[in-house]
Amino acid sequence: MKVTDAVASVLTDLGADTVFGVVGSGNFHVTNALIARGARYVAARHECGAASMADGWARLTARPALLSLHQGPGITNALTGITEAAKSRTPLVVLAADVSASALTSNFRIDVAAMTAATGATPARLHSTAFAVDDAARAYRLARDERRTVVLALPLDVQASECSWPGPPDARPAAPLPPRPLQVAELVHALAAASRPVFIAGRGARSWAARAELQRLGDACGALLATSAAAKGLFRGNPWDLDVSGGFASPLAAELIGGADVLVAWGCSLNMWTTRHGSLIGPDSMVVQVDVDERAIGAHRPVKFGVVGDVGLTAAAVADQLVELNGEHTAGYRSAELADRLKVGIRWRDVPFDDASDGDRIDPRSLSIALDDMLPGDRIVAVDSGNFMGYPSMFLSVPDQDGFCFTQAYQSVGLGLASAIGSAIARPDRLVIAALGDGGALMGISELETAVRLALPMVIVVYDDEAYGAEVHHFGPDGYPLDTVRFPAADLAAIARGYGCDAVTVRSVADLAPVREWLDARRPHPILIDARVVSDRGSWWLEEAFRGH
Ligand SMILES: Cc1ncc(C[n+]2csc(CCOP(=O)(O)OP(=O)(O)O)c2C)c(N)n1
Ligand SMILES: [Mg+2]
Numbered sequence: 260m261k262v263t264d265a266v267a268s269v270l271t272d273l274g275a276d277t278v279f280g281v282v283g284s285g286n287f288h289v290t291n292a293l294i295a296r297g298a299r300y301v302a303a304r305h306e307c308g309a310a311s312m313a314d315g316w317a318r319l320t321a322r323p324a325l326l327s328l329h330q331g332p333g334i335t336n337a338l339t340g341i342t343e344a345a346k347s348r349t350p351l352v353v354l355a356a357d358v359s360a361s362a363l364t365s366n367f368r369i370d371v372a373a374m375t376a377a378t379g380a381t382p383a384r385l386h387s388t389a390f391a392v393d394d395a396a397r398a399y400r401l402a403r404d405e406r407r408t409v410v411l412a413l414p415l416d417v418q419a420s421e422c423s424w425p426g427p428p429d430a431r432p433a434a435p436l437p438p439r440p441l442q443v444a445e446l447v448h449a450l451a452a453a454s455r456p457v458f459i460a461g462r463g464a465r466s467w468a469a470r471a472e473l474q475r476l477g478d479a480c481g482a483l484l485a486t487s488a489a490a491k492g493l494f495r496g497n498p499w500d501l502d503v504s505g506g507f508a509s510p511l512a513a514e515l516i517g518g519a520d521v522l523v524a525w526g527c528s529l530n531m532w533t534t535r536h537g538s539l540i541g542p543d544s545m546v547v548q549v550d551v552d553e554r555a556i557g558a559h560r561p562v563k564f565g566v567v568g569d570v571g572l573t574a575a576a577v578a579d580q581l582v583e584l585n586g587e588h589t590a591g592y593r594s595a596e597l598a599d600r601l602k603v604g605i606r607w608r609d610v611p612f613d614d615a616s617d618g619d620r621i622d623p624r625s626l627s628i629a630l631d632d633m634l635p636g637d638r639i640v641a642v643d644s645g646n647f648m649g650y651p652s653m654f655l656s657v658p659d660q661d662g663f664c665f666t667q668a669y670q671s672v673g674l675g676l677a678s679a680i681g682s683a684i685a686r687p688d689r690l691v692i693a694a695l696g697d698g699g700a701l702m703g704i705s706e707l708e709t710a711v712r713l714a715l716p717m718v719i720v721v722y723d724d725e726a727y728g729a730e731v732h733h734f735g736p737d738g739y740p741l742d743t744v745r746f747p748a749a750d751l752a753a754i755a756r757g758y759g760c761d762a763v764t765v766r767s768v769a770d771l772a773p774v775r776e777w778l779d780a781r782r783p784h785p786i787l788i789d790a791r792v793v794s795d796r797g798s799w800w801l802e803e804a805f806r807g808h
Pocket of ligand 1 (some may be wrong): 540646672695696698699700730
């Protein structure tokens with residue numbers, strides 16, 4: 260059997276069924292071998308787009324995506340997307356063609372392992388013909404069981420050689436890590452004594468199983484329920500949901516999180532975003548952290564103690580014991596009066612603001628609220644990076660933890676459109692809203708052709724301030740020249756029409772009427788909204804963000 264066929268067989272036998280990429284000579288055969296074994300191949304127009312599509316897809320399916328790349332420039336083009344995936348612990352196997360070991364002078368030669376390691380991804384390689392199948396299986400298992408972004412180098416000579424097929428692999432995933440009983444007891448003790456407990460659930464809690472156990476435990480100790488931005492939507496529908504903790508927290512959420520006497524982070528790193536550099540944590544709050552990775556405990560904020568274990572298993576074990584002690588419901592932080600306050604004041608859109616729309620430009624808050632009302636609730640919001648990013652994150656609601664795709668671990672501009680496309684491929688049952696700045700939109704625009712070619716009915720909303728607004732608002736107040744970060748108006752609607760999208764330029768809420776028509780007509784291609792937004796001041800979360808630079 261050809262090694263490319265054997266590699267494709269073992270990967271599909273292990274469960275891989277979707278591969279994103281840009282095909283060149285070095286990954287042509289392995290990509291076709293995957294397709295021959297039933298995998299779906301999605302052709303992107305730029306390798307960075309392919310990487311972000313794979314990243315978005317894997318976040319929403321919680322399964323490893325495959326990314327197929329040509330040797331050399333195919334890999335370097337993909338590096339920003341790969342770095343975002345690696346920093347987000349996205350399960351991803353990159354099939355990275357590589358020159359043969361003997362091809363010392365090949366112009367495609369780069370040090371794939373060194374470059375991969377430098378981004379935080381995990382290097383792997385088909386080391387030899389005899390072990391190629393083992394090498395590929397190990398890469399897939401590492402991605403799946405440890406949520407790693409693994410870059411598997413495929414040397415051309417090994418790819419082309421003949422190997423024997425060892426038979427189908429064991430496709431069972433590793434069992435989740437149970438917590439140690441003593442640590443469980445410590446957390447039971449802390450929560451039994453708590454009068455104002457708050458949970459902050461993060462990326463490691465993004466599953467239906469963990470969601471159910473955390474809500475049961477929340478009832479048993481009377482906790483209020485918040486998430487990091489990466490897990491937005493996890494507690495949607497629960498009356499004690501505070502939504503996101505951190506820079507995007509509403510004033511009421513921030514007040515309540517600050518008042519916690521016991522704060523438990525569940526699969527959440529408690530980084531500077533989630534805690535506003537620690538200022539969201541009250542001075543007398545006892546902080547506890549639950550994480551599968553021992554090294555994550557206390558890495559960003561000091562904690563009283565940690566519990567090492569799977570979030571769902573830990574929450575279930577703690578809930579079982581607490582229910583025995585306290586019964587299924589304890590008031591804790593919860594009261595009828597607080598329920599009323601949450602109902603009318605926890606959402607950002609309930610916080611009054613002065614609408615700065617002036618007929619020529621629309622206030623980004625009014626734009627976001629109008630879209631929130633107009634677009635179906637069964638949605639996924641995918642957000643690019645920039646000054647604008649808080650508006651969709653704070654004003655567009657999402658239905659659950661699979662309703663938000665937030666590729667911000669590397670804070671790169673330009674990944675939003677492609678991660679939205681990956682999300683749309685993962686969840687064709689949901690309307691995907693890609694929220695972009697004009698800078699990020701133009702950086703990643705080649706994938707507009709992919710969205711049209713794949714007939715994806717997405718809404719692409721561009722918060723267009725004709726600038727790198729983040730830089731304008733960071734440096735403007737100090738009087739620096741801003742010529743390098745401002746641009747003349749670009750007709751993004753015309754550009755989008757050129758790609759085959761519907762498009763509309765929006766300066767007021769009334770201009771959104773064509774979006775309603777597009778929704779009603781169920782068009783089989785995206786609509787791009789070029790929203791000319793007011794940009795008179797920097798966003799409040801941005802000021803927070805720049806404190807970390
Ligand atoms: C790849 C990359 N290049 C540069 C930056 C620095 N940067 C951060 S925000 C930003 C502006 C992005 O502009 P836009 O997408 O229009 O969003 P806005 O800030 O205007 O809302 C830039 C250039 C970055 N984060 N990533
Ligand atoms: Mg901009």
